[in-house]
Amino acid sequence: MAAIIDVQHVHKAFGGLKVINDCSIQVEQGSITGLIGPNGAGKSTLFNIIAGALPLDSGHILLDGEEITNQPANQLFHKGLLRTFQIAHEFSQMTALENLMMVPPAQAGESLFNAWFKPSRVMLEESEVRRRALEVIDFIGLHPVRNELAGNLSGGQKKLLELGRTMMTDARVVLLDEIAAGVNRTLLGDLVSNIERLNREMGYTFLVIEHDMDMIARLCDPVIVLAQGSVMVEGSIEEIQNDPRVIEAYFGAAS
Incomplete structure (x- = not known):
């Protein structure tokens, strides 16, 4: 190979x-x-x-x-x-789910123009990113702590979250x-x-x-x-x- x-x-x-x-x-x-x-x-x-x-x-x-x-x-x-x-x-003051949602680059919501003038586009993209993040959370077995602050996760859970981040790209x-x-x-x-x-x-x-x-x-x-x-x-x-x-x-x- x-x-x-x-x-x-x-x-x-x-x-x-x-x-x-x-x-x-x-x-x-x-x-x-x-x-x-x-x-x-x-x-x-x-x-x-x-x-x-x-x-x-x-x-x-x-x-x-x-x-x-x-x-x-x-x-x-x-x-x-x-x-x-x-x-x-991890971003310790954000939830496990939010940590994953932060990963995809160039999201529409990062633009102030889009936030003001294209809110429907921002909401649609955020909904898709959230759907993907929930799929990843399920894959890595962190669904029970998806809404827990990442800083409160155990060391092993944080490592799983890091692995999950790679799946958001x-x-x-x-x-x-x-x-x-x-x-x-x-x-x-x-x-x-x-x-x-x-x-x-x-x-x-x-x-x-x-x-x-x-x-x-x-x-x-x-x-x-x-x-x-x-x-x-x-x-x-x-x-x-x-x-x-x-x-x-x-x-x-x-x-």
Whole structure:
């Protein structure tokens, strides 16, 4: 299958410290690809470069064959490349439903002219956005708390809400950053099931940074291991777990 994300020979340094060193990875369209490695391997930095949060020093990043090198996150959003965060970024004083309704860009109601002179258009669009948001709320299992302030949700519910936000757009690739962090095992099961459904039923491609190896084992194929800013090895979770280099660099480092 074709690579929807193609990272080519990327370098990134902070001062004299090289964090990403001639790193190249490919994420196949329709895959759930895992990105793991010991602390300091460069995972978060590479993630932030792909997501448009950090500029690279040299190299190229392509999205479905289109050059997106150093494009900011807001431009990538409109191209269908989105990310979630390790710490959820909800609008705490808005309800869960309202959080989802905020996502679609360029809504008619954002224009004062439309609000004054085209109220019927604004109401029609808002009704459609609300309908879609309710569908998403049902999909992610948050219907019972749809009218709860997002700030009052549990950590796991906030992560589900973040995943739901990606469904309010024309997402093609979703970057998941430590989505299991701070989530209880029950809600983590819901998260994993929703990711699998989005991949299977809607064709989402995922790139996942995660320390929960059980989650990586269930979700991801292939798995890419970074070490010292470069790709050490790529393969199935079984190949990764039995690779002596990974045991030494990753699992050994964690023990």
